[in-house]
Amino acid sequence: MKKNCIVAQSGGPTAAINASLAGVIKEALSCGEFDTVYGAQNGITGILNESYINLTALIKENPNNLFLLKQSPAMYLGSCRFKLPDYSEDEAIYRQIFDAFETMNVSAFFYIGGNDSMDTVLKLSEYGEKTGSSIRILGIPKTVDNDLMATDHTPGFGSAAKYIAASMLEIAHDTYIYNIKSVTIVEIMGRDAGWLTASSALARNSYSRAPHLIYLPEAPFSKEAFLSDVKALLEKQNDVVVAVSEGIRDKDNNYISASDEKTDNFGHVQLNGAGKTLEYLVAEKLGVKVRSIELNLLQRCAEHIASQTDLDESFASGEKAVQLALKGVTASMVIMERNTPYAITYKAAPIKGIANEAKSVPREWINKEGNDVTEEMISYLLPLIQGEAKIPYENGLPVYLPVPHLIH
Amino acid sequence: MKKNCIVAQSGGPTAAINASLAGVIKEALSCGEFDTVYGAQNGITGILNESYINLTALIKENPNNLFLLKQSPAMYLGSCRFKLPDYSEDEAIYRQIFDAFETMNVSAFFYIGGNDSMDTVLKLSEYGEKTGSSIRILGIPKTVDNDLMATDHTPGFGSAAKYIAASMLEIAHDTYIYNIKSVTIVEIMGRDAGWLTASSALARNSYSRAPHLIYLPEAPFSKEAFLSDVKALLEKQNDVVVAVSEGIRDKDNNYISASDEKTDNFGHVQLNGAGKTLEYLVAEKLGVKVRSIELNLLQRCAEHIASQTDLDESFASGEKAVQLALKGVTASMVIMERNTPYAITYKAAPIKGIANEAKSVPREWINKEGNDVTEEMISYLLPLIQGEAKIPYENGLPVYLPVPHLIH
Numbered sequence: 121m122k123k124n125c126i127v128a129q130s131g132g133p134t135a136a137i138n139a140s141l142a143g144v145i146k147e148a149l150s151c152g153e154f155d156t157v158y159g160a161q162n163g164i165t166g167i168l169n170e171s172y173i174n175l176t177a178l179i180k181e182n183p184n185n186l187f188l189l190k191q192s193p194a195m196y197l198g199s200c201r202f203k204l205p206d207y208s209e210d211e212a213i214y215r216q217i218f219d220a221f222e223t224m225n226v227s228a229f230f231y232i233g234g235n236d237s238m239d240t241v242l243k244l245s246e247y248g249e250k251t252g253s254s255i256r257i258l259g260i261p262k263t264v265d266n267d268l269m270a271t272d273h274t275p276g277f278g279s280a281a282k283y284i285a286a287s288m289l290e291i292a293h294d295t296y297i298y299n300i301k302s303v304t305i306v307e308i309m310g311r312d313a314g315w316l317t318a319s320s321a322l323a324r325n326s327y328s329r330a331p332h333l334i335y336l337p338e339a340p341f342s343k344e345a346f347l348s349d350v351k352a353l354l355e356k357q358n359d360v361v362v363a364v365s366e367g368i369r370d371k372d373n374n375y376i377s378a379s380d381e382k383t384d385n386f387g388h389v390q391l392n393g394a395g396k397t398l399e400y401l402v403a404e405k406l407g408v409k410v411r412s413i414e415l416n417l418l419q420r421c422a423e424h425i426a427s428q429t430d431l432d433e434s435f436a437s438g439e440k441a442v443q444l445a446l447k448g449v450t451a452s453m454v455i456m457e458r459n460t461p462y463a464i465t466y467k468a469a470p471i472k473g474i475a476n477e478a479k480s481v482p483r484e485w486i487n488k489e490g491n492d493v494t495e496e497m498i499s500y501l502l503p504l505i506q507g508e509a510k511i512p513y514e515n516g517l518p519v520y521l522p523v524p525h526l527i528h
Numbered sequence: 529m530k531k532n533c534i535v536a537q538s539g540g541p542t543a544a545i546n547a548s549l550a551g552v553i554k555e556a557l558s559c560g561e562f563d564t565v566y567g568a569q570n571g572i573t574g575i576l577n578e579s580y581i582n583l584t585a586l587i588k589e590n591p592n593n594l595f596l597l598k599q600s601p602a603m604y605l606g607s608c609r610f611k612l613p614d615y616s617e618d619e620a621i622y623r624q625i626f627d628a629f630e631t632m633n634v635s636a637f638f639y640i641g642g643n644d645s646m647d648t649v650l651k652l653s654e655y656g657e658k659t660g661s662s663i664r665i666l667g668i669p670k671t672v673d674n675d676l677m678a679t680d681h682t683p684g685f686g687s688a689a690k691y692i693a694a695s696m697l698e699i700a701h702d703t704y705i706y707n708i709k710s711v712t713i714v715e716i717m718g719r720d721a722g723w724l725t726a727s728s729a730l731a732r733n734s735y736s737r738a739p740h741l742i743y744l745p746e747a748p749f750s751k752e753a754f755l756s757d758v759k760a761l762l763e764k765q766n767d768v769v770v771a772v773s774e775g776i777r778d779k780d781n782n783y784i785s786a787s788d789e790k791t792d793n794f795g796h797v798q799l800n801g802a803g804k805t806l807e808y809l810v811a812e813k814l815g816v817k818v819r820s821i822e823l824n825l826l827q828r829c830a831e832h833i834a835s836q837t838d839l840d841e842s843f844a845s846g847e848k849a850v851q852l853a854l855k856g857v858t859a860s861m862v863i864m865e866r867n868t869p870y871a872i873t874y875k876a877a878p879i880k881g882i883a884n885e886a887k888s889v890p891r892e893w894i895n896k897e898g899n900d901v902t903e904e905m906i907s908y909l910l911p912l913i914q915g916e917a918k919i920p921y922e923n924g925l926p927v928y929l930p931v932p933h934l935i936h
Contacts, residue, residue: 133701133702133705162705162706162707165707192701193698193701193702194698194701194702194704194705195705198704198705198706198707199705199706200706200707201706282924282925285924285925286832286925286926287826287830289925289926289928290601290602290826290829290830290831290832290926291825291826291829293541293600293601293602293829293831293928293931294541294601294602294825294828294829296602296606296931296933296934297541297570297602297603297606297607298570298606298607298608298609299569299570299573299606299608322924322925323925325925326930327930327931327934327935328930328931328934411825413822413824413825413826414821414822414824416821416822417699417702417819417821418695418698418699418821418826420702421698421699421701421702422695422698423698423701424694424698424833425832425833427924502923502924505923505924505925506923506924507924508921508924513916515910515913515914516690516693516730516835516910516913516914516915516916517690517693517694517697517730517731517733517913518694518697518698520697520701522734522735522736523701523704523735523736525704526704526735526736527735
């Protein structure tokens with residue numbers, strides 16, 4: 121009797137995490153080694169709650185669902201923010217999970233996620249090794265933050281980078297229309313890693329140099345230097361566009377966003393984002409027209425402008441995980457190695473050394489002044505946003521695969 | 529000797545205002561009645577400053593520029609926020625403008641803009657009539673707000689509506705992933721008119737009913753009713769998505785906004801913070817996970833997801849203005865009349881009665897409870913977002929026509 125496999129998704133959404141799911145399903149179906157591919161809903165908690173979707177049936181009932189799944193935003197299987205306790209503290213939960221694997225006749229478990237999800241992969245792998253389980257446990261990376269170790273970049277990052285760069289270009293066009301001095305501050309995701317904010321630099325072209333200033337969490341932020349940077353630019357040009365990471369910190373490692381507190385109408389302390397904080401600073405100190413824009417959730421879910429390169433690589437990462445499982449690889453995460461000219465080789469890396477670690481932007485990819493990125497950064501980023509996803513439209517809007525728990 | 533014409537743009541950007549400019553240029557070149565089409569930079573101030581671009585040359589040097597212009601965001605000629613004084617107060621400025629028309633050998637002036645720009649068209653028309661000028665003065669509507677009188681809808685609105693609906697759908701997918709109660713509030717532009725916020729309803733499909741609540745400025749907003757609406761939904765479902773206009777007001781006409789009010793040059797109250805205000809209200813009173821998202825500038829400049837219907841209609845409005853001028857029509861604005869099945873007839877309407885008036889959402893297109901729109905609204909909106917602009921991409925990003933004042 122053929123074995124089954126289980127796949128789940130965890131952490132925050134990206135435009136490409138369903139592409140990895142589609143890659144797992146496609147390869148698990150076509151390899152002929154599995155009977156049924158089950159999706160656990162809401163990450164690892166779906167196994168604890170015995171909440172599964174039959175993904176083999178989903179694709180067999182309509183093969184076009186695989187195509188739609190590959191380019192649907194957010195997470196088809198739902199997510200969780202659940203940290204497995206150490207097995208020294210609570211072995212029962214591990215027994216429950218591995219009992220479920222046995223009951224479901226499962227030989228492989230695939231977990232698509234970021235840092236926290238790789239912690240789950242690590243812990244399950246260690247428990248499996250300790251108890252002599254033959255179940256292969258594999259992580260498939262995803263995160264818009266691009267902060268996972270060992271891999272050249274992470275699935276999901278390229279689409280977010282493409283959205284950010286395109287939006288930055290469009291915002292720049294918008295700022296150039298008035299014949300007055302103006303400052304526009306765009307706040308971009310990335311609490312600890314500046315990769316997403318750096319990708320705004322891709323918006324630059326032969327006529328527009330926006331963003332004119334870029335501040336990442338990896339270089340200490342000084343309000344004085346920032347004001348001086350903006351002021352110097354305003355002497356040469358009308359419009360200054362600034363890209364700033366939500367996670368910028370001063371030299372003492374204090375978040376810039378937390379430092380300027382005000383109270384709202386309800387008497388609550390309102391923690392302004394980094395963008396709003398800098399907006400108020402410019403208004404107060406420079407007295408020019410200023411606004412801030414927070415790209416917010418759209419940078420991780422704007423499927424309609426996903427990078428085809430990202431979707432294809434995410435899909436291939438899912439396929440690779442299945443191939444690795446069939447070769448007996450376990451306790452590993454799929455990684456991407458970059459070749460020159462740009463091409464990706466998919467490999468496995470031990471999950472230990474990846475889980476709970478974060479990859480920052482190297483300081484040498486930020487300029488000396490800490491207000492821009494270098495050419496090395498641009499060269500690194502550019503291949504990742506190539507190609508436009510061919511999203512089908514109906515009635516003027518993108519068509520995505522329906523969210524399972526909303527179908528009645 | 530053939531006459532010339534001048535075209536200018538004013539007010540805030542849209543994704544389609546350059547399409548109207550392209551329509552003017554195309555028709556002015558192909559009709560054979562004009563020698564040169566000049567673009568005045570930064571609206572009417574470009575005439576006062578004698579700042580012109582030769583648009584005939586722009587297209588002749590590369591015919592593809594017309595195609596790129598039609599689908600470039602923001603305003604190729606730049607904008608202004610300049611209110612013409614009454615001629616009883618300052619006739620000199622009118623003499624300066626009409627002298628410039630004479631010097632430039634101009635027989636027609638086209639002004640693409642919204643409410644405030646139509647005020648300029650009205651005043652110039654009245655001065656022209658008073659002084660017996662033969663120059664035809666025509667307004668071409670544009671505004672994402674869709675609040676101009678006499679026309680079925682405004683160029684620029686459909687593209688913003690498409691961006692808002694697509695983003696709402698993607699945000700909805702993002703909210704559905706966790707198995708917990710959550711409220712997501714999306715703040716949408718529209719100071720006095722709820723058309724843009726209403727367009728978020730187009731995101732609804734067979735599986736997703738987000739936005740579950742919609743609040744427009746045209747119905748008085750009650751914090752108590754809002755909390756009760758959200759609470760009732762949270763008893764039935766996990767995720768509640770709310771679309772709210774930046775301009776919602778209570779029954780005493782006070783803005784629901786967390787921040788101090790500022791006024792712009794036209795005396796309009798500048799708003800921000802309706803979304804944030806409601807976010808804090810939900811956090812305090814309902815204690816569930818809540819976040820707010822401001823769509824901000826992107827809803828008016830996201831060319832990459834422009835409505836092809838909107839671009840085509842905006843282009844045709846520009847062409848029509850030229851045709852009207854050739855027929856001797858003046859002191860008028862191009863309007864769109866809707867036919868059934870959906871098709872547009874372009875006509876002229878007297879500028880008096882349009883300038884300084886605003887078209888609100890009819891109360892009967894909002895439901896009785898004031899927390900949703902009706903089917904009539906959906907039917908009205910749906911044709912406007914049809915078709916996807918074919919934006920060329922290079923190196924992973926949209927290609928737009930370079931901003932003239934940035935080219936060196």
